[in-house]
Amino acid sequence: MKIRRALATAVAAAVTAPVVLLSVTPAFADTKPAAQTQEKQSKPTIKDLEKAAAEAQKAYDKAVQAKADALLVLRETLEALDSTHPLAVAAAAAEQAAKDADTAKTTADKAVIAAKATLDALPADAPEDQKTDAATALSEAEATAATAATAKTAADTKAAEADEARDDARVAAARAYGVFGTAVDDALAAKIAADAALAKAIKEAEEEVDEGEDCEPENDLTAEVTGLPTKLVAGTTTAFSVRVTNGSDRRMDEVIAYVGVHATDKSGLKDTGKFFRLQWSSESSPKWKNVKDDYIDAVGALKPGARTDLKMRLTLDKATPAGNGVAFIAADFYNEDGSCGGTPGADMYEFDVKAAGSKPGKTEDAKPKPSKTTKPGGNGHTPQGSASATPATNGSLAATGSSSATTSIALAGGAAVVLGAAAVFVVRRRKAGADA
Incomplete structure (x- = not known):
């Protein structure tokens, strides 16, 4: 190995x-x-x-x-x-x-x-x-x-x-x-x-x-998510994609993607990750497989300027409690000459989790936090081992609305109790909608 x-x-x-x-x-x-x-x-x-x-x-x-x-x-x-x-x-x-x-x-x-x-x-x-x-x-x-x-x-x-x-x-x-x-x-x-x-x-x-x-950090190796909505509903499956791009001028002999998903209920006290199932497939390996240990070894080699897309499928059990979650995305590489490295950081994509039967309402694609140091460009990048740059979607989750997540990894945001009608009224009237 x-x-x-x-x-x-x-x-x-x-x-x-x-x-x-x-x-x-x-x-x-x-x-x-x-x-x-x-x-x-x-x-x-x-x-x-x-x-x-x-x-x-x-x-x-x-x-x-x-x-x-x-x-x-x-x-x-x-x-x-x-x-x-x-x-x-x-x-x-x-x-x-x-x-x-x-x-x-x-x-x-x-x-x-x-x-x-x-x-x-x-x-x-x-x-x-x-x-x-x-x-x-x-x-x-x-x-x-x-x-x-x-x-x-x-x-x-x-x-x-x-x-x-x-x-x-x-x-x-x-x-x-x-x-x-x-x-x-x-x-x-x-x-x-x-x-x-x-x-x-x-x-x-x-x-x-x-x-x-x-290993050395490589700004020109990027991993980017597309099609992951800011709102997910329990009991549904959401399809999105991860694009890994070698924007450098050298070949990367073995590239590995990292995709990790974490979530809690609204209180932020209960880990709800056990209700999630993350799978992947690619053009070279089209059969859906479960993500193990958050690593995907199917990227393979990437030539200079080349890119590849991994199809992802995230399924939430119907029993998944409402709450919030994040997906962490990164990539690293290893060359036969012993050199190795990876993306300078792992981007964090936030999303809300809605209870089963909920309507996601207006939503939009999740954006990375923090932003990438360098982003994969469209010019001169040749798709390699890729089916399509456009992610598949299940229903309308990847195409409608905008996320209500307002804080970095807002897994415990939201009050645990009703503060009283008077306080809520005052906050809404005098703070112009600020979070109380």
Whole structure:
């Protein structure tokens, strides 16, 4: 069996900063260190990766617990803002004062009407002192009504200000909780990447038969997905394709593609990957085969400027819970002269998972994150061992709509509980649709 130096994903970042790791990157530096000691130090060992994976798991568990604790605080805060909180007490008092001022104004207005009616009812020959008294009573009633109107305006203003202050507190509480949700998202992304880095490093170690020279990153080797929609529905099969391109001016004797799919439910706490089945086929090997260990060995050799397309088929069991997922795509190569390398990074394609029977609505093809350093060009690339550059589709999943995924690997986005009708209303009205 030939030596295969598969891409070791995110090893350096997984060791140094697992919490902020958002994508998969190769285990080799952009430039080769001059000293052998520096080279060895720059490449983490399996023990290092095991430690990084454990730390990432610990950080994720801690983030999940912090989010749960924050949820309790949020609930208590929202309940207090409806009852015992000082802002709630102030708002209730201001509202009552506004009601009392309104009642006083209504009474004063009625008194004016009554005084005017009394004055108008006096006969023309009524005594002057009686007319004077009636006119004085009307004047006093109008003055009282004017004072009541001013008091009502002031009370209404205070009530509105008190209500707004309480609304602001609700929004602030919801925003504070959102920070913990983001922390869970980042920690989960780091955990997935660290686990993937460890698994791939172990696989490399098993396949390594000699030390050889270190693999080099190859910007001109690219792997690109087309036709993978941003929304998938449980109980359906989605077809897409992976195009591997040798944009360099040298032959690559053996090219291997990496396609890994990860997913969780909406809470981000439950891995739902067991409900997924990923298969591939090519023109040279048209029979559908299951993807094993996330590697596809059927690419073969690629001449300079050549490319090949792999047909992919992703099936979601009907029992797949709604949630979110990502597909990681990369490629690496090995030459008979011992040189080897791979794409500088593994691109991440996000997608939403809808429950069985759902309508995906408007969707679009998933876009890679981060963007490729170099993209395969259309000029001078000769299809090799490829059926078509256009991926097959099942139904309309690959052709309609746009993804609702809004965060990097948004596997834990979305609130776990209803925050209360008042808070939701405030957030939508005053934050113009921002995520609460």
